[in-house]
Amino acid sequence: MVSLNKNILRAILILSYIMVIAFILSGVSALFSYLNTGADRSTMLHTEIQNVEQYQPKLTWQPLQNEGRPMDEENLKALENDYLDAWYVKQMAYKTNTTAGIKDYYTDNARKNLYDFITLNKAKNITVEATTLHHNPTLEFFSEDGQLAILTDRHVVEYKHLFKAKQLVLETTETSTYKIVLLLEDGFWRIRHMVKEENAQYNFEKARISTDSLNIKGINYYPQATPWDMFGDQFSTEILSKDFKIIKNAGLNAIRIFIPYEDFGKANVRPEKLHKLKQTLDIAQAEALNVVVTLFDFYGDYSVMDWTLNQRHAETIVSAFKDHKAIIAWDIKNEPNLDFESRGKANVMAWLDQMIHLVKSIDTVRPVTIGWSNAESAPLLMDKVDFISFHYYEDLEQFEAAVKTLKSKVPSKPLVLQEFGLTSYSGFWKPFGASEEDQANYHKKIQELIAINNLQFMSWTLYDFTYIPKEVVGRLPWRKNAQKHFGFIDKNGTKKEAFNYITHE
Template sequence: MIYRSFIISSFIAVNALILFGISQTLSFLNTGADRSMMLHIGVKNKQAYMPTVEWKDTINPARPIEKQTMFNIQKDYVNSWYVRNVGYTTYDSLGIFDFYTESARKHLVDGIHFNKTNDLKIVSTTLDHHLALDFYSADGQLVVFEDQNVRAYTQTFKKDSLQFETITTASYKIAMLLEDGFWRVRHIVKQPNSHITDTVKQKKTSYVKGNQIFVNNQPYQIKGINYYPQETPWDMFGEEFDISTIRKDFEIIKNAGLNTIRIFVPYDDFGKEFVQEVKLTKLQEVMDEAESNQLKVVLTLFDFYGNYAVDDWTFTHRHAEQIVSSIKEHPALLVWDIKNEPNLDFENRTKETVLAWLKEMIYQIRALDDEHPITIGWSSIESADILSDEVDIVSFHYYKDLAEFSESFKSLSSLDKPLVLQEFGLSSNKGLWSPFGNNEKDQAAYHEAFLKIIQENKLHYLSWTLYDFNNIPSAVVGRLPWRKNAQKHFGFIDAEGNKKDAFQFISY
């Protein structure tokens, strides 16, 4: 009986396994392959690359091209550049099989193999594409088009050491085939560049000539302050946004004899590459209130951003594009400030990577708005001359000993650019966490002395900051209580709303 039971049980188990295997095989054969699963880098699930793309010509006499077809061609073509760049960076050619035909991908795979063998790594991204349709077949299976004046940034590494970086402009003729419902690159041939005619605007609302700033053709001296509302520091456009509070603060600033404010656009909070309309509306309201109080605005575009990686560039370009396009016509706008204290990221992100991102961002913003000057808010006077040839205004922050300022400032005196002391101040934080710190009288004496230096050197200035704050986010200065406490007391007005001794020296 035991023997018979074993035989019967084994028979049932074997047949059950066979039936299960057959059912799984049939299920697999009856299910279409999910391309997003095949393409491991996930460009199907999440747009991982967002260069500027425009169709300059879509006329095709043989057969009109449908809008959906144009969208599909554009999407798969842009993704073909992305997987190619990823392949050269990671030596992984899997994504290339999704976006290139068999004959086209052979050259790419060979190139990736060559780079891997020779320990070369190419980090690259394209920044804009201008497409012009040449031919679309009657059967809808073949498309030929040009991609004119493609701007690309490339870093070349040898054994993880950066050898050189380049920005190139090239044009291409592309043939794509429709295979398995997806457009794949069949040929891509480099062409002579097309000429781009830039439209030169004569009228500028604010501009730089030599070492002077002009607004409406009149010399303009920046006398200003960095601004956050007292109750929402570093979260000005958040859930507690209150335009009536901002209106009252701008009146205080105007009545104190100042003419400029500096405000900040937090990259993540605004939605990164997909800027939220509600945030743009709040920013417009702030700009309107500044204009109502005859205040000009220095607008910092990238606060709390620290990636700079080449594969992140197109996302930051879309962020800047939406902010700049929305604000560039506003009469209160004075200067675009690209990034707050980017030199603090040199160690973690490498100086070369940060500077490359800054230079390209300057180019992008000038392409969107050539009427307003551009600056970068360096954290120290020693870094102020970095990219001085690229920017219109040289801006720097100073929180060191006041007695050392004049000597340090001499290094900038030869620059024929407007010089802006973009942040400076002293915390009146003497107390439990800083028994040897400065009190309010020390703070007042500091600002009185600094204003004399500012006047002597005809410096543009923006002090830090209007208010003392009750709460400082840990993301700003960390969690250490003595650092937080110091940051709370830089204001000219204390936490109870009383003007401190330094307020009389907020302006000269």
């Protein structure tokens, strides 16, 4: 028995020894790994920022005629990347009043001014949200040893929000000229000096775009099987061709379609999505249907630091199709006023204003509008858009009064009733809802009002749907089921009574 106890004790001691040794080895290994990780440049802030596409202002280099050593494309691209990242780091520092990342993009001499500015803002409870939208750098000098570069960046378009105690006190868009000296240190370009030489208020000059030939009599369109996913895996030109013929034969002349921001690739728009959009526009043109293209569907951030990504998205799409004959207008955003409470009205309005400017700078021919969710919001930015679009799902008894008020506020621009309709759902979740007969009477009445008030229109929508994404109306079943039955054609492909009143002509 004693011998057995000794053997058990010996085994426990040996096992404990092995565990201690394993623990020590594990600790040494972890320490070695940590020290090596600390030396790995891929984990440093500098490289992390370069690996994330979070800041893409438009940048146009002037022809390379610099003094000193000739600049090759590879070095110029590296210089450009570090230069723009330095702007991003500075703007993040001003927004958060922290100094994270500044050492990676600014030399000792340049950091002092940034640190002083951050300290002053923190003391006064001031934060600055800013971005640059356009750079036009000229390389003035590149040293023979490749370690120093001097730039002049002209007409830099800068947008700024200044907050004091979290209250917006200043909003401005400026154009500035900077002189910049950069040094190559540890394989990265860092700013040594940045001096603002000129500064002025930015004013966007735009020519008046004619809306005399609009005459929109249309409908909002999604394929029946793929609502809110029109350009997805089930994209079908055959379905589009069939549906567009139905729309044209019904006496309509236009459709409104939606471009989902993330699905199209955000800042880096996917070529296959552009191809599907082109096919859609080509089919619409073949059926003599005009197209209102609504941008930024399923987007709702509006933060200033997101603007450059948003602008590259819109720039790609508008540039690709600005000459397509099917497009009759650009709609910047669907119902942005619904984001006022969650995102801040000032942020949303500023974003819309800048996006209008961008689209108009690319397409100088087609009119621009915004799809406001109600008549009350429709006068917002009325001086910036070319025609006024509003949605109406309220009581028809109040419709004419709402239109009269809107016309008094916007007397000189066309009004488009861009969305309207009535669901014919009266099932379990809404037992006292409208019937198909009620829906038909609604469309008959509103088309009479549209004609009387000389409005252009786009109804909601061609089809009843069997599936509604939760992102559209949420998860509540009474809302989702109601949304499924706004169509003029039911889920079986049969025209409902309302189809007789899809237009007043």
